[in-house]
Amino acid sequence: MHEYSIVQALLARVDAEARARGATAVHRLTVRIGELSGVEIDLLATAFVTFRDRTICAHADLDVRAVAAVWACPVCSERIERGSMLRCAACGVPARLTQGDEILLDRIEMEVP
Amino acid sequence: MCDSCGCGDPEVIPVDVHDRILAGNDRTAAHNREHFSDRHVTAINLMGSPGAGKTAVLEATARSSAGREGAPYPRWRLGALAGDLATDNDAERLRSAGILAKSITTGSACHLDAAMVHRGLHDLPWHDVDYLFIENVGNLVCPAVYDLGQAANVVALSVTEGVDKPLKYPVMFLKADLVLITKIDLLPYLPKIRVEAIADALAHVMPRPRHMCVSATTGEGMGQWLKWLEQVRVAQPCPEVRHHP
Numbered sequence: 001m002h003e004y005s006i007v008q009a010l011l012a013r014v015d016a017e018a019r020a021r022g023a024t025a026v027h028r029l030t031v032r033i034g035e036l037s038g039v040e041i042d043l044l045a046t047a048f049v050t051f052r053d054r055t056i057c058a059h060a061d062l063d064v065r066a067v068a069a070v071w072a073c074p075v076c077s078e079r080i081e082r083g084s085m086l087r088c089a090a091c092g093v094p095a096r097l098t099q100g101d102e103i104l105l106d107r108i109e110m111e112v113p
Numbered sequence: 114m115c116d117s118c119g120c121g122d123p124e125v126i127p128v129d130v131h132d133r134i135l136a137g138n139d140r141t142a143a144h145n146r147e148h149f150s151d152r153h154v155t156a157i158n159l160m161g162s163p164g165a166g167k168t169a170v171l172e173a174t175a176r177s178s179a180g181r182e183g184a185p186y187p188r189w190r191l192g193a194l195a196g197d198l199a200t201d202n203d204a205e206r207l208r209s210a211g212i213l214a215k216s217i218t219t220g221s222a223c224h225l226d227a228a229m230v231h232r233g234l235h236d237l238p239w240h241d242v243d244y245l246f247i248e249n250v251g252n253l254v255c256p257a258v259y260d261l262g263q264a265a266n267v268v269a270l271s272v273t274e275g276v277d278k279p280l281k282y283p284v285m286f287l288k289a290d291l292v293l294i295t296k297i298d299l300l301p302y303l304p305k306i307r308v309e310a311i312a313d314a315l316a317h318v319m320p321r322p323r324h325m326c327v328s329a330t331t332g333e334g335m336g337q338w339l340k341w342l343e344q345v346r347v348a349q350p351c352p353e354v355r356h357h358p
Contacts, residue, residue, distance in 0.1 A: 002224050002255035010134050017128055027125055031134065038258040038284040071320075086320040094320035097287075103135060103258070108128045 003043040006103065007051050014108055018056050023110035026060040030107040034100040035069040069100030138259055141227035145262025148234065149245065154192075155346040156245045158261050160285065161269035162278075163251030166295035168195070168203045169329035170269055171246055172210040174342075177335040179211070192242035194233040196225040196250040203248060213242060224255035227262055244342065253282040265290040265345050272296050272303055276310040283318040291323050291341060298328040 010031070018026055033039050041064050048062045071080040073088035074096045080086060086095040133139060149156045161167050171193060178189045193214040195203040198221070207214035217225060217233040230247060239245055247263060249256040268289040270278055273296060279286040286292065292315055294308060308326060315322040325341065327334035 002258055005222070005224075005226070006134055006258075009137055012137070013130075013132075013134065017130065021126075021128065024123065036284055036287060038254065083317065085316050086318070086322075087316070096320065101287075103133055105130045105132055105134050108130060109125055110128060111123045111125050113123055 001043065001047075003039060003047045004051070006039060006044065007047040010048075010105060011051060011055050011057055013105060015056055017108055018110050021110065021112055023056065023112050025111040026057045026108060027111060028061045028063055028107075028109040029057065029105065030063045030065065032065045032067055032102045032104040032106055034067040034102040036097065036100045037103045039103055041066060065106075067099050067102050070098045071095040072098050135259070138227045141231055142260035142262040145227055145231055145234070146264075147262075149262060149264070150350060151352050152240050153349070153352050154239060154242055154245050155342070155349055156247060156261070156263045157342070157345070158247045158249060158256075158263035158266045159269060160249040160253075160256045160266065160289075161251065161295075162253050162271075162274060165251065165269040165271045165274065166329055167248050167251070167269045168206050170293060170295060170327065170338075171207055171212060171248065173327070173329035173332065173335055174246075174338070175207075175210040175212050177332060178339055189244060190242045191244050191246065192237060192239045193246040193248055194225075194230060194237060195248040196229070198222075198250065207248075212246075213237065213239070219250055223250055223252050224259055225249050225261060226259045230261045243346070253278070253285045257285040257288045264349050267291045267293060269293045269295050270311070272300055272306050272308075272311075276306060277314055279311070279314040279318045286315060286318045287320075289319060289323075290345075291325065292319075293338065294324055294326045296328065296330075297326040297333055298331045 014026060033041055045062060052058055071086060073091050075091040075093055080095045159167050175191055191212045193207045193212050194217050195214060196217045196219055197203055198219055201216045204214040204216040215237045217229050247261055266289050268285055270292055294311060312324055315324055325334055325337050327338055
């Protein structure tokens with residue numbers, strides 16, 4: 001359940017950003033979570049609801065954008081299908097994960113006086 | 114204040130951040146890495162399920178490295194930080210094997226993070242070791258998410274865990290530089306387990322699959338494991354020479 005520790009890091013970061021701008025409340029957070037990031041989106045959402053109380057995010061929504069894993073050949077850019085060997089059959093080189101490992105805070109919508 | 118109509122309502126502004134949520138952990142990990150680099154200490158993050166044989170591999174590493182010949186270091190000085198939910202048992206075993214070891218007691222935390230490792234370093238005279246093994250909490254999910262400042266990630270996977278563990282826990286194996294297939298001496302008793310099937314599963318989740326078969330009990334495979342450790346150390350940048358006025 002490392003999602004709890006990720007939410008704590010998220011709330012600390014948002015608190016710092018909000019304070020720096022003198023915000024009085026946060027309305028919405030947008031985060032991006034990759035399929036191969038090791039973070040479960042449902043658990044993250046549960047952890048957020050648990051920990052947001054008595055923080056500047058107490059009434060904030062968490063908007064989670066899931067990012068599918070995409071593997072491709074770094075040489076010919078050919079997509080490598082999920083569930084197959086992570087190596088380009090044509091070029092013989094290891095596949096590269098082009099997206100899907102993100103654990104990102106994209107945007108904070110905050111209320112300023 | 115809303116200045117479009119002058120109503121006096123507060124204004125909601127979007128602030129674009131586009132930064133890793135674990136950026137704080139990444140900074141602490143970079144700080145740890147700098148410490149290790151300055152002291153030319155090779156840090157290895159050893160992960161795996163509970164009971165995969167992480168502690169046994171380290172005990173065997175101490176035995177094998179003490180007895181080998183022709184190595185660049187006459188005898189490796191080994192250190193370890195052992196992540197443990199509740200006990201000091203692993204660190205105690207490692208100390209008995211001649212490894213300078215301390216526990217990091219995590220309580221209910223299912224993984225180590227860079228700050229825990231940093232605090233752990235304060236309790237361990239680690240400056241003079243050649244290798245610092247960070248034995249992570251037994252778990253195939255959470256530890257994979259946190260950079261600790263290590264030079265390499267190693268995952269211990271025992272033959273008794275079945276052949277499809279890599280497919281079930283892809284993130285852990287995706288992050289591994291090396292997979293140690295442990296308890297290889299038990300293979301004769303496991304007719305359904307084939308190392309080739311484990312290797313095939315690894316190739317589906319690791320772009321650069323690398324595995325070695327080892328037995329902490331018989332010592333099989335320990336030579337190539339030590340050789341791999343040497344290669345990691347050689348590849349690590351040497352500390353800059355400091356000129357004191």
